[in-house]
Amino acid sequence: MQSLPVNKGRVSSGRARAANRQRLRALNISEQPVVLVGDIGGTNARLAAWRAGNKGEEIFSKTFPTSKHETFDEVVEEFLKEPAVAQHTPKAAAFAVAGAVSNNRCAMTNISWIVDGPSLSKKLGIKVGILNDFEAVGYGIPALDDSDIVPINPVACEARAPKVVMGPGTGLGAAQLMWDEGQGDYRVWPGEGAHASFAPRGWKQAALNAFVIERFQHCEIEQVACGSGLELIYEFLQSDEVANRPDLLRATNKKSAADISSSALDKSDHLAVEAVDMFLGIIGAEAGAMALRCLAKGGVYIAGGIAPKLMQRIQHGSLLEGFLMRKGREKFHDILLQTPLFVITNGKVGQIGACAFATKLLQQVK
Structure with missing residues (x-):
C-alpha cells in the first residue's frame, strides 16, 4: 500500500503556532x-x-x-x-x-x-x-501541537465539534471531549466502553471471537485490543490446522507483545505481521464506531504506548481501513471519510x- 498522505499546510502552520507558543512559554513559564x-x-x-x-x-x-x-x-x-x-x-x-x-x-x-x-x-x-x-x-489533547501527532485521515478538524481519544496499552482506554459553552473549553467525559462486546468483521475476526469466547466465555473489545490482546491474536493465528498452514510447524511458540511488534516491524515473522495488522484493524474499527457515536468531527486521537511504536505498520493502512468501514453503509462510511484520525506521539x-x-x-x- 502507498504511504498515507500528510497535510503539509496544517503541519507548517502548526509549526509556526508551536514556535509562537514556545516563545510565550519561555517568557511566562517561570512566573x-x-x-x-x-x-x-x-x-x-x-x-x-x-x-x-x-x-x-x-x-x-x-x-x-x-x-x-x-x-x-x-x-x-x-x-x-x-x-x-x-x-x-x-x-x-x-x-x-x-x-x-x-x-x-x-x-x-x-x-x-x-x-x-x-x-x-x-x-x-x-x-x-x-x-x-x-x-x-x-484534557491534554487541546494543548498538543502538530509535532505531537501524526495524521492518519488528514481532513480538517471542525471547530468545537466532539473529539474522541482512545488507545491500547495494558488495557484499552477511551474518553470523549465535548465543547462546554459556559467554560469556553472542552470538557472530558471518561467511559468504560472498551468492556463492551467485541464486534468482529469478516470470517477471520469471527473465528478470533469464537477462540476467545471458548477460553473466557466472553470476548470484550479490550481483550483483543491491548497488549495482551495482541498476544492473544498471535496465539489464535497459530491455532490453524498445520495441514492448512505448514509454516505453523515452525511458528508454534508464545511471544510477548513487544516481541510480536518488533518481529512485525522487521518482517522476520509473517505471522507477527498478520497479528499486528489484525490488531490495528480492530482498533481502527472501534475508533470508527466511537467517532459515529458522537460524530467526532473534531478528530479521533489514538493514544497509549503501543500505537506510536507501530507507525511503520500503521502507514500500511490497517488502522485506517478498520476506521473507514468501507463495507458498512455508504452514508456512514462517508461520515468517517470526513472525520480526522490521528496518532498521538507525545508520550x-x-x-x-x-x-x-x-x-x-x-x-x-x-
Whole structure:
C-alpha cells in the first residue's frame, strides 16, 4: 500500500503556532505556580512537579514502585520531601489513575490503594483532582501541537465539534471531549466502553471471537485490543490446522507483545505481521464506531504506548481501513471519510492533561 498522505499546510502552520507558543512559554513559564501531577498505575506511580499552564513545563519527576508502598498518601508524602520539590510548594494537584473514578475518588482494581481526592486536599491544603487516566489524556489533547501527532485521515478538524481519544496499552482506554459553552473549553467525559462486546468483521475476526469466547466465555473489545490482546491474536493465528498452514510447524511458540511488534516491524515473522495488522484493524474499527457515536468531527486521537511504536505498520493502512468501514453503509462510511484520525506521539500527553486540569483548579481557587 502507498504511504498515507500528510497535510503539509496544517503541519507548517502548526509549526509556526508551536514556535509562537514556545516563545510565550519561555517568557511566562517561570512566573507560573507549581502543580503536582501524577500518573498512577498498578505497577508504578509516577509523580511530577510542573509549572502550571495549558501545556506547562515539567520541573522534576520520580517513579515509585507501588509494591514498595502501602498507600498512595505515603508516596505523595515522600515525593514532597524531594529537595527539587520542597522548594516549589504545589498550589494544586491532579492525579490520573487507571481505574473508574467516582466522587473524586478511585479504589484501584489491581492493588489495594485508594486515591482519595477530598482526603488528600484536606491533608495538603490544596485543591486535588482525581482523573481516569484517559480523562487526563483528553484534557491534554487541546494543548498538543502538530509535532505531537501524526495524521492518519488528514481532513480538517471542525471547530468545537466532539473529539474522541482512545488507545491500547495494558488495557484499552477511551474518553470523549465535548465543547462546554459556559467554560469556553472542552470538557472530558471518561467511559468504560472498551468492556463492551467485541464486534468482529469478516470470517477471520469471527473465528478470533469464537477462540476467545471458548477460553473466557466472553470476548470484550479490550481483550483483543491491548497488549495482551495482541498476544492473544498471535496465539489464535497459530491455532490453524498445520495441514492448512505448514509454516505453523515452525511458528508454534508464545511471544510477548513487544516481541510480536518488533518481529512485525522487521518482517522476520509473517505471522507477527498478520497479528499486528489484525490488531490495528480492530482498533481502527472501534475508533470508527466511537467517532459515529458522537460524530467526532473534531478528530479521533489514538493514544497509549503501543500505537506510536507501530507507525511503520500503521502507514500500511490497517488502522485506517478498520476506521473507514468501507463495507458498512455508504452514508456512514462517508461520515468517517470526513472525520480526522490521528496518532498521538507525545508520550507525556496524560501528564500534560493532568497539568492542564490542575491549572483549572488553580483558577477556581482565584
